[in-house]
Amino acid sequence: MVAVPEPVKKVFEAFPLVEQMPVSSATPGKSAQLEQRKYYFTQTSETKDLNNDEKFTLGIHNVIEFEGRYIPTDPVSLSQALILCFRNGLKLPTNTSTSPTNGAHSDHAMLTLSYVASPDNELPILIEDTGSRIIRTGTMVNQILSNKYFDKDIKGLYLNQFLDERLYDMWVLCMLTEHENLQVQSYWNQTFSDMIGSDMELSKLFQDMTHWSGFRIRHAHLFNQLKTSTGDFWSRSNRKLLKNYYLTEVERIQKKLPILVQSVVEHPILKLKLASYIVIFDTLLSETRIGQVFHESDDLVDARKIILSY
Amino acid sequence: MRALEDDLEDRLLKLQDSKDDKNKTPLEKALEKLLNDKQELMLEQNRRYLTALFEDQLLAPIKIRNAQVTNSQSFRSSFIRAQLQPLLKSNINTLSNFFEAIDESTRNLLKSRLVDNVVISIQTLPRNYYNRHKPSIEVVPIFQVIPVKRFFAKSGTNIGNGEGDTYIQFQFKNLWGGAENISFDATTGTKTSLSYLVNYTQPLFNNVAYLMENLWYRNTRLLEWIQSEVQTTGTTLRCSTQYDGPWNHDLLMEASWRVLNNLNSKADDVLLGAGSDFKKSINYTGVHDTRDAKILPTSGKLLKWSFELNPWSYFKLAFEAQFAHKLNANHSILFKTKSGALYPFTDVSNILDRFNIGGPNDVRSFMMNGLGPKQFASSVGGDIFINGGISMISKLPGVPVDSGFKLHTFINGGRLIACDKSKGVYGNVRELLDGGSLSTGLGILYNHPAARFELNLVFPLVAHKRDSLRKGVEAGIGISFL
Numbered sequence: 029m030v031a032v033p034e035p036v037k038k039v040f041e042a043f044p045l046v047e048q049m050p051v052s053s054a055t056p057g058k059s060a061q062l063e064q065r066k067y068y069f070t071q072t073s074e075t076k077d078l079n080n081d082e083k084f085t086l087g088i089h090n091v092i093e094f095e096g097r098y099i100p101t102d103p104v105s106l107s108q109a110l111i112l113c114f115r116n117g118l119k120l121p122t123n124t125s126t127s128p129t130n131g132a133h134s135d136h137a138m139l140t141l142s143y144v145a146s147p148d149n150e151l152p153i154l155i156e157d158t159g160s161r162i163i164r165t166g167t168m169v170n171q172i173l174s175n176k177y178f179d180k181d182i183k184g185l186y187l188n189q190f191l192d193e194r195l196y197d198m199w200v201l202c203m204l205t206e207h208e209n210l211q212v213q214s215y216w217n218q219t220f221s222d223m224i225g226s227d228m229e230l231s232k233l234f235q236d237m238t239h240w241s242g243f244r245i246r247h248a249h250l251f252n253q254l255k256t257s258t259g260d261f262w263s264r265s266n267r268k269l270l271k272n273y274y275l276t277e278v279e280r281i282q283k284k285l286p287i288l289v290q291s292v293v294e295h296p297i298l299k300l301k302l303a304s305y306i307v308i309f310d311t312l313l314s315e316t317r318i319g320q321v322f323h324e325s326d327d328l329v330d331a332r333k334i335i336l337s338y
Numbered sequence: 339m340r341a342l343e344d345d346l347e348d349r350l351l352k353l354q355d356s357k358d359d360k361n362k363t364p365l366e367k368a369l370e371k372l373l374n375d376k377q378e379l380m381l382e383q384n385r386r387y388l389t390a391l392f393e394d395q396l397l398a399p400i401k402i403r404n405a406q407v408t409n410s411q412s413f414r415s416s417f418i419r420a421q422l423q424p425l426l427k428s429n430i431n432t433l434s435n436f437f438e439a440i441d442e443s444t445r446n447l448l449k450s451r452l453v454d455n456v457v458i459s460i461q462t463l464p465r466n467y468y469n470r471h472k473p474s475i476e477v478v479p480i481f482q483v484i485p486v487k488r489f490f491a492k493s494g495t496n497i498g499n500g501e502g503d504t505y506i507q508f509q510f511k512n513l514w515g516g517a518e519n520i521s522f523d524a525t526t527g528t529k530t531s532l533s534y535l536v537n538y539t540q541p542l543f544n545n546v547a548y549l550m551e552n553l554w555y556r557n558t559r560l561l562e563w564i565q566s567e568v569q570t571t572g573t574t575l576r577c578s579t580q581y582d583g584p585w586n587h588d589l590l591m592e593a594s595w596r597v598l599n600n601l602n603s604k605a606d607d608v609l610l611g612a613g614s615d616f617k618k619s620i621n622y623t624g625v626h627d628t629r630d631a632k633i634l635p636t637s638g639k640l641l642k643w644s645f646e647l648n649p650w651s652y653f654k655l656a657f658e659a660q661f662a663h664k665l666n667a668n669h670s671i672l673f674k675t676k677s678g679a680l681y682p683f684t685d686v687s688n689i690l691d692r693f694n695i696g697g698p699n700d701v702r703s704f705m706m707n708g709l710g711p712k713q714f715a716s717s718v719g720g721d722i723f724i725n726g727g728i729s730m731i732s733k734l735p736g737v738p739v740d741s742g743f744k745l746h747t748f749i750n751g752g753r754l755i756a757c758d759k760s761k762g763v764y765g766n767v768r769e770l771l772d773g774g775s776l777s778t779g780l781g782i783l784y785n786h787p788a789a790r791f792e793l794n795l796v797f798p799l800v801a802h803k804r805d806s807l808r809k810g811v812e813a814g815i816g817i818s819f820l
Contacts, residue, residue: 040809044801048773051802053607053711053718055758057685062606087609142613144599161604161714217613228595229614 065140065217067091067098067121068133069109074117075134083135086112087153089216090140094311095336097122100138101215101312103199104166104241105152106335107304109138111173111297112154113338120338140217143236150240167241177297184295190288191301193246198281198318199305200243201274204234205267206316215312247273275317282321289325303334392433399474400436402429403463405443407481412488413452414515420544421446425479440479447483449546449580450517457482488512496527503527517541531569533557542577551576563707563717565603566612568690571595588623596690605713611689619648633817634731634744634785635662636670652682652691668733674820675726680757682721692719693754696806698814701725701752703777703796708806710754717806722770725752727820734782742785746792750820751776751800776800779812791815 032040066085088105091098097120100106113119118134139155146153146165154164164172170192178185203212207230218229238244244251250269292298306322313319362370405425407418419426424439424446431439444456463476490509496502505525513520518540526532535555542548553574560567572594579586593616600612622645629638639661646654656678664670678693694707694717701709710720727750734745753774757766781794792814798807 043809044798044807046800048800048802050804051709051711051720051753051755053713053756055686055756056760057682057758058607058756061610061686065610139609141609144597145609145612147600147602149599155604155609163604225595225614225616232597232614 062139066137067139068135068137069113069116070119070122070132071134072117072119076116082156082158083137084112084157085136085155086138087141087145087151087155088138089143089151090214091121091138092214092312094307095332097335097338098138099307099335100152101308102151103301103305103308104196105138106308107301108152108154108166108169110300110304110335110338112136114296114300118338120335142217143233149236173297177295181295183291184298187288187291187295187298188301191292191298191305192241194277194281195302195305196241197243197246198274198277199308199313200237200240201270201277202309202313202316202318203237205271205274206313207234209315210313278317278321281318285321285325289330299334303330307332307335396432396434398433400431400433401474401476402426402431402436403476403478405479405481407483409483409485412485412512412515417516417544421450421546422481430474436477443479443481445582446546447481450541451519452486452512452517453483454486455484457484486511501528503530516544517546531558547580549578549580551578563694563705564605564608564689564719565716566598566600566608569597569599572617584626584628586625586627588621588625590621590623591619592621593618598690603714603716605716605718607686607689607713607718608716615688615690617648617691618650619646621646629660629662633787633790634783635660635672636664636731637662648691651684652680652687654678654680654691667739670731672729672731673726674729675724676820677724678722680721682757685759687721687757689719692721693723694719695723695725695752695754698792698794698808698812699816699819701727701750701775701777701820702748702779702794702812702814703750703798703808704775704801705806705808708808709752709775709802711756712804720754721757722766723752723754724770724774725750725754725820727751729819731783744783744785745780746783746794747778747780748794749776749778773802774800775802775805781812789815789817790819792819 086100086105086109088100088102088109090101092101099120100109109120116136118136121138122132141151141153143149143151145151147163148165148167150166152166152169154169156162156164174185174188178188203210212230213226216230216233218226238251250273251266288302292302306325309316309319309322314323402425405422407413407422410418422443424442425436440458440460444458447453447456459480459482461478461480463478465472465476488511490511491507493504493506495504503525504527505523507521507523509519509521511519518538520536520538522534522536524532524534533556535553535557538552540550542550551574553576555573556569556571558567558569572592574590574592574594576588576590578588596615596617598608598612598615600608603609624643626641627638629635629640640659642658644654644656646652646656656676658674658676660672660674662670662672680687680691680693682688682691694710695701696704696709696717697706707717707719709717710723711718727748729746729748732745732747733739734741734743737743751774753770755766755769758769761769776799777796778799779794779796781792781796783793784791792812794812794814795810796808796812798805798809801807
């Protein structure tokens with residue numbers, strides 16, 4: 029490597045001759061837009077004290093109101109929100125804690141985003157502001173939790189994987205095959221209000237959803253490899269295949285549910301995850317086959333209690 | 339005597355061929371100069387004679403019997419007739435009008451971009467018994483056109499380490515004989531999703547001065563300055579004028595579905611702006627261009643202004659001016675300024691609609707879109723900007739005047755800010771004018787007919803913290819520079 033001669037280096041370092049303050053990107057409009065989409069977690073006496081400039085934001089699809097609390101519309105984001113509350117002594121956002129001027133709110137929040145805001149096109153994401161900013165994808169957060177809580181617990185690791193994969197796949201299958209019976213527009217952060225735009229956006233969403241958390245890799249047999257990667261979800265044969273597989277899986281989950289509930293009782297993280305799935309299936313997907321399974325389950329009351337305790 | 343002169347010229351030409359300038363004796367050089375002077379004198383005499391002849395006959399009556407176009411079987415007769423309208427609108431002309439009409443018809447044919455060249459010959463018809471006393475001369479102009487290829491296709495494949503892409507291009511010209519062209523481009527690869535462009539153009543009402551263009555496209559563009567990509571699917575309808583004069587207009591309607599996909603940005607504006615957006619806008623651009631060249635003018639001016647309205651989202655104004663002035667045979671000076679304002683109807687403008695400035699073709703000595711508001715190393719763009727530059731273009735020492743290589747010295751500056759509605763117009767303008775970034779440099783440029791190439795040594799003089807600077811050597815290629 030050729031070293032730059034010192035006089036030349038000095039000349040280059042002298043520029044710019046004048047340095048001014050940075051051009052501000054902040055405007056009241058931008059702040060208002062950000063606050064409009066934020067739902068602040070509620071502070072409690074057990075809330076951990078972080079440094080003043082340290083805060084986290086959980087990027088999620090959207091929220092619904094659930095017994096006076098705002099909960100995310102998908103089970104993975106709900107479980108991540110509950111785990112964050114559990115670990116930091118926070119409560120879920122409520123009607124009264126959403127305003128940043130309200131004393132009850134903490135600095136930490138949930139923020140509604142489009143899933144394409146995430147570097148891997150999947151939500152939730154965890155945005156950590158600690159002077160600089162770190163964005164952790166859902167996969168990264170799951171890996172951190174898995175290492176922390178299930179490093180020496182094989183049974184817990186297996187159950188965690190079961191929840192993250194089998195129950196998650198149920199949710200994806202349900203969305204892909206039964207979305208026509210649901211008011212799915214309200215589950216996502218959507219831009220379009222008109223019917224054509226909304227259909228275009230949802231079509232892309234369901235297409236991309238097949239790639240979330242390795243769903244397509246785990247179920248490659250459900251997708252016709254001969255078709256292009258963009259059109260195969262909508263082919264009639266693939267949709268039929270997905271529907272049949274979904275119905276089979278619903279029966280399997282129905283059989284395994286009681287054992288699953290008993291197995292996770294001892295573990296707080298797994299309990300929160302299972303409660304998230306039960307509540308989302310019962311609340312948002314109650315009209316679907318999987319929703320009916322969870323609705324009839326005796327464990328629904330416990331799951332609701334868990335959510336309401338945050 | 340005549341034989342002697344011819345012999346002398348032959349010998350001189352042989353000498354020119356056999357010897358370089360350095361090896362010639364002073365006598366040979368003197369003789370050569372004499373020969374050149376003689377030739378120039380003869381040319382000048384011929385020119386004067388022809389000019390005088392034409393000036394005398396400018397008002398001579400010319401009767402056009404008919405106009406013929408050979409090799410025109412691929413054109414519709416109504417289209418050809420429309421292009422020859424300047425000749426056919428009246429069959430009696432003066433010589434001056436006749437030549438103007440010939441020029442205009444030729445320009446029309448060339449403007450359709452369907453002919454490579456036009457060779458014009460004019461046949462005078464012999465006088466017969468009945469018209470021998472008439473003062474007018476009967477002529478038949480003949481346009482021999484050399485058409486371009488009607489069909490063109492190109493395909494290719496690029497393969498690298500574990501990646502590859504392929505592209506295909508089709509062009510069909512003069513589909514129905516009235517300069518209707520369609521082209522299709524498609525690219526797909528392991529790293530790029532399917533991109534395609536279908537472009538249909540045709541003159542309106544057989545008049546090549548009015549061009550209609552329809553575009554249908556789907557593409558993915560990488561926006562490196564916000565570490566994101568945007569996938570666009572849409573259609574554009576454009577109607578533009580191609581007048582010979584300085585004034586031209588362009589009306590554009592666009593409807594597109596844009597999806598901003600964040601790849602690695604941490605900026606709030608990108609996180610909140612990511613997702614779908616349906617752009618429906620109408621845009622008008624007016625141009626007044628008197629420059630002698632588009633890429634590197636030495637005289638004339640360009641004024642360009644545009645208005646864009648998206649009734650659901652924003653109103654956008656942009657203005658551009660360029661002035662070129664030749665100082666002397668070796669130096670010319672260029673001044674250019676651009677400005678724009680975006681007024682969002684909502685609290686915040688869409689990040690994809692905002693302005694960006696900076697780069698080797700814009701404010702030099704700053705990275706591509708490296709000026710203006712930043713968030714976590716992402717240039718999130720702004721709503722109001724102004725920039726400008728003065729360039730001195732000089733002849734390079736030891737290089738002929740007509741060479742494309744020139745010496746280039748410049749000073750550039752600009753500022754881009756976010757619109758804060760609470761400050762009002764006055765507050766935002768004051769903010770805009772409150773200290774911009776400034777740079778200078780010098781280098782070499784090459785003026786090629788297709789593009790301008792620059793290699794400059796650049797230095798930022800005034801910069802803002804977080805501006806993306808570029809010190810040292812900077813290269814730029816393009817057709818429009820600041």
